Amino acid sequence: MGMEGTLLQLMGIVVSEASPERVVATMPVKGNTQPYGLLHGGASCVLAESLGSIGSALHAATYGKVAVGVDINATHHRAVREGVVTGVATPIYLGRTTTSYEVIVTDERDKRVCTARITCQLIQAPPGS
Template identity: 65%
Template sequence: MAESRDPALPQWYSEVASALDEKMGLTVSELTPQRVVGRMPVAGNTQPFGLWHGGASCVLAETLASLGALAAVRPGRVAVGVDINATHHRSVKQGMVTGTATALRLGKTVLSYDVALVDDTGERICTARVTCQAVDPRRPNISS
């Protein structure tokens, strides 16, 4: 489990970070139901031509939205991604990619986020929309 190094992050965050988050180098700097901000390095998250991988954009977008949704529904429920749509605008070869997930709708069971990913110059590289569903963590298909 990752440690919550930033005192501004909720304590529970250290209990939900995943192996994929660590492997991809994700760091989260802001985490509320309304807004989540995180970064990932381009290095190590590229496709064979040395460009930031579109799949990395989807991982970053869904992770940030899912964390925001989890913040909105916990305790007692968990949030899982059920839909993602990502439009890739431009490529990145180096530096960091910063994502900001902003809540569009925080319903009781369906939560939607707009996620903007930008490079180090502030240029948008991807726009994503992520929908999450709040579920009971004891359901058989959700591991505890």
């Protein structure tokens, strides 16, 4: 999977670790803010969905399938104005047809910024993919 031109690249998300058991990435706050200069809640959701989807895709590959996100929810705990946030996704459930991941987003002081949960459905790869 190439990352060029993807939302991850546009948002500056950098994946440093990726397995079905743990996915880790960082994202800059700058460029991903809302009008008050705070990290946009939607940016935290993009980070969470990306990490859960990567873990799910790696798990799905063992069944010859691909993963598509079907549900995400997030609770935003604190504001962040600068620096980098880190997301860590760990599986809640890894099945043959669905997966669920918890994603914890923290700031540079290791304070929790957001807690999210993403569920993916595992489907047969579309033709030509």
